[in-house]
Amino acid sequence: MQSAPTNEFLTRKHVAYFQRCLSLLPHSYQCLDSTRLTLGMFCFSGLDLLGTLTTVLSQDERRGYIDWIYAQQVTAAVTDVPGSHGFCGGPFSGPMTSEDKARNHYTVANLAATYSALVSLVVLGDDLARVDRHEIVTSLRHLQQPNGGFTPHPYSIECDLRFVYCACAICHLLDDWSGVDKAKAVGFIRACQQYDGGFATAPGNESHGGVLVSAVASLKLMGHLDDDTAFDRSAAVAWGLRQQDRGFHGRVNKEDDTCYSYWIGAGLKVMGAYDLVNLERQRAFLLATQRHIGGFGKAPSDYPDTLHSYMGLTAFSMMGEPGLKELIPELNISMDAYQAFRARQSSALCRSSPI
Amino acid sequence: MVKLEDSYVPLSQLPEWSDVTPIPQDDGPHPVAPIAYTQEYAEAMDYLRAVMKARELSSRALELTEEIVWLNAGHYTAWAYRLDILKHLNVDLYSELDFLSEFAEVNPKTYQLWHHRQEIVKLLNDPSREHDFIAKLLATDSKNFHAWSYRQWVVTQFNQWDGELPYVAQLIDEDVRNNSAWNQRYFVLTRGSTQDLDRDTLRREIDYCLEKMALAPNNECPFAYCRGLLKKFGTHDDWLLIRAQLRALGGVANAGDVAAARSQYAWGLLLDTEEHLIREATEEEGLTARRAEVRRVRTNFRV
Numbered sequence: 001m002q003s004a005p006t007n008e009f010l011t012r013k014h015v016a017y018f019q020r021c022l023s024l025l026p027h028s029y030q031c032l033d034s035t036r037l038t039l040g041m042f043c044f045s046g047l048d049l050l051g052t053l054t055t056v057l058s059q060d061e062r063r064g065y066i067d068w069i070y071a072q073q074v075t076a077a078v079t080d081v082p083g084s085h086g087f088c089g090g091p092f093s094g095p096m097t098s099e100d101k102a103r104n105h106y107t108v109a110n111l112a113a114t115y116s117a118l119v120s121l122v123v124l125g126d127d128l129a130r131v132d133r134h135e136i137v138t139s140l141r142h143l144q145q146p147n148g149g150f151t152p153h154p155y156s157i158e159c160d161l162r163f164v165y166c167a168c169a170i171c172h173l174l175d176d177w178s179g180v181d182k183a184k185a186v187g188f189i190r191a192c193q194q195y196d197g198g199f200a201t202a203p204g205n206e207s208h209g210g211v212l213v214s215a216v217a218s219l220k221l222m223g224h225l226d227d228d229t230a231f232d233r234s235a236a237v238a239w240g241l242r243q244q245d246r247g248f249h250g251r252v253n254k255e256d257d258t259c260y261s262y263w264i265g266a267g268l269k270v271m272g273a274y275d276l277v278n279l280e281r282q283r284a285f286l287l288a289t290q291r292h293i294g295g296f297g298k299a300p301s302d303y304p305d306t307l308h309s310y311m312g313l314t315a316f317s318m319m320g321e322p323g324l325k326e327l328i329p330e331l332n333i334s335m336d337a338y339q340a341f342r343a344r345q346s347s348a349l350c351r352s353s354p355i
Numbered sequence: 356m357v358k359l360e361d362s363y364v365p366l367s368q369l370p371e372w373s374d375v376t377p378i379p380q381d382d383g384p385h386p387v388a389p390i391a392y393t394q395e396y397a398e399a400m401d402y403l404r405a406v407m408k409a410r411e412l413s414s415r416a417l418e419l420t421e422e423i424v425w426l427n428a429g430h431y432t433a434w435a436y437r438l439d440i441l442k443h444l445n446v447d448l449y450s451e452l453d454f455l456s457e458f459a460e461v462n463p464k465t466y467q468l469w470h471h472r473q474e475i476v477k478l479l480n481d482p483s484r485e486h487d488f489i490a491k492l493l494a495t496d497s498k499n500f501h502a503w504s505y506r507q508w509v510v511t512q513f514n515q516w517d518g519e520l521p522y523v524a525q526l527i528d529e530d531v532r533n534n535s536a537w538n539q540r541y542f543v544l545t546r547g548s549t550q551d552l553d554r555d556t557l558r559r560e561i562d563y564c565l566e567k568m569a570l571a572p573n574n575e576c577p578f579a580y581c582r583g584l585l586k587k588f589g590t591h592d593d594w595l596l597i598r599a600q601l602r603a604l605g606g607v608a609n610a611g612d613v614a615a616a617r618s619q620y621a622w623g624l625l626l627d628t629e630e631h632l633i634r635e636a637t638e639e640e641g642l643t644a645r646r647a648e649v650r651r652v653r654t655n656f657r658v
């Protein structure tokens with residue numbers, strides 16, 4: 001896809017791009033049908049970072065989206081399968097009738113979808129009052145494996161760092177850590193740090209930029225970021241910095257890719273090392289992957305897609321682009337949306353507790 | 356094989372599906388990020404919902420899951436459902452391996468594919484086809500992350516450590532910049548971080564690194580690998596050895612001699628070596644000056 005790189009960050013085009021994605025995606029996204037909640041999170045958070053969420057979406061629309069998200073919640077009324085509570089990635093499993101739970105055997109939540117749902121709800125201005133906290137927390141307990149890692153749902157053997165992060169972010173947003181054995185989770189993260197200082201998705205695998213932020217954000221959320229026994233911080237910082245060419249690449253000797261400006265950039269930010277990133281080079285790379293129709297591609301000649309568009313945007317936010325909201329890197333939520341969420345919660349608490 | 360492309364016949368027109376009432380997707384009035392589904396996918400999903408809700412473990416359902424995963428490889432519950440059907444019908448699981456081999460050629464980066472294959476191989480308790488299967492995919496993409504991670508599972512699960520080092524060495528010979536192969540080298544030698552290296556092996560690995568560093572000084576792999584080995588298993592003498600060798604290799608007399616350095620990686624490792632030796636040293640002469648020098652270089656060059 002050809003479009004001459006510009007020196008400008010195209011705010012208005014990006015707003016239009018996320019609006020389009022939110023209203024209809026082309027059939028090439030069919031392979032992501034099970035992860036629509038995550039695609040939605042990219043759109044909501046994208047519009048939020050751009051400061052336009054409440055101007056381009058009416059209050060009714062935002063309420064409508066909130067209701068759609070809650071419609072994907074897998075509650076105890078739907079199924080008794082242990083570990084299956086939380087949010088499903090979309091309505092693809094069919095109606096969640098509660099008359100006959102046996103019919104919902106394959107209706108299971110997924111940790112990535114639950115994380116995406118909670119983030120989207122926070123960003124959309126919900127207070128999580130309709131979230132079945134207890135069931136989600138109980139599910140987490142079921143999904144944590146003996147090695148400390150997490151699988152995304154009860155029928156999966158895919159145990160890796162991405163889901164440790166989802167679990168930690170969920171616990172943080174729900175203010176309830178009773179579903180996570182922190183010591184074991186920290187042990188799993190430690191085992192994922194490879195000989196070169198980077199983190200692998202699972203112990204033994206090659207270091208992968210995609211999980212740098214998962215590892216260090218989880219540690220931060222669990223209060224172990226300053227724990228020298230949890231990981232080798234300077235090795236992790238050095239590994240992250242070595243993956244910058246112009247932008248960042250996800251593995252040693254691979255090509256730069258827009259999304260790693262988030263995965264690795266946010267990881268460095270969590271570790272307090274973002275000032276060591278060469279921002280000029282990164283900016284030039286991202287301006288080259290920015291598309292004139294809005295959004296970002298993976299590489300300079302690629303079409304934009306929802307994930308890379310959102311990740312490109314977060315990088316500009318972390319670089320301090322004027323007009324973009326500040327991002328909390330360990331949660332992947334804007335500071336503004338997060339503080340508003342906490343304020344809504346405490347005022348709800350005041351209303352409900354007699355003084 | 357059911358891969359509907361040109362010859363699409365709606366399921367609603369097939370007699371074998373006439374007894375099933377399809378279940379449409381309910382997206383409500385405010386769908387989030389709706390997708391313009393193809394007609395095939397939308398219809399196949401309507402029927403899939405119907406059989407999954409009924410927990411029908413039949414061969415027509417098995418075929419339908421195949422169709423679905425071709426259209427949406429990431430449909431995770433369709434894969435879980437497929438596994439349940441396979442177990443229930445007691446079908447020949449080797450034919451499932453054939454299907455997965457074919458599927459992997461088109462969708463080599465689908466997480467579910469690899470975990471599904473792992474489940475099947477566990478059921479068969481037979482890894483005999485796995486090395487060829489993986490090697491074929493690595494021949495197309497020698498850095499396929501999923502293939503390597505699956506390979507580690509096979510090697511560990513079935514205790515197939517023998518032969519792994521020569522294979523990895525061959526891949527590094529083919530492409531010295533293949534970091535996946537370097538990672539596998541570490542994995543094999545430490546048996547997945549469960550085993551220490553003996554002195555001879557460590558020295559042999561350091562020599563191996565030095566040879567590969569000289570071959571391509573701007574390749575990060577051997578430097579990172581060497582640093583990792585030294586940090587975990589190196590003695591004072593090993594660090595002294597690498598310092599001398601790096602100075603020779605990089606053409607630099609000391610860590611501050613940036614202008615002369617031919618390789619940022621050699622220089623970075625040399626700095627780490629200096630730091631390590633400073634930490635270990637007790638009363639060596641000029642220690643304060645050396646420490647200050649390393650700090651100055653790090654501050655100026657952000658490494």
Ligand SMILES: [Zn+2]
Nearest residue numbers: 257258259298
């Ligand atoms: Zn990417």
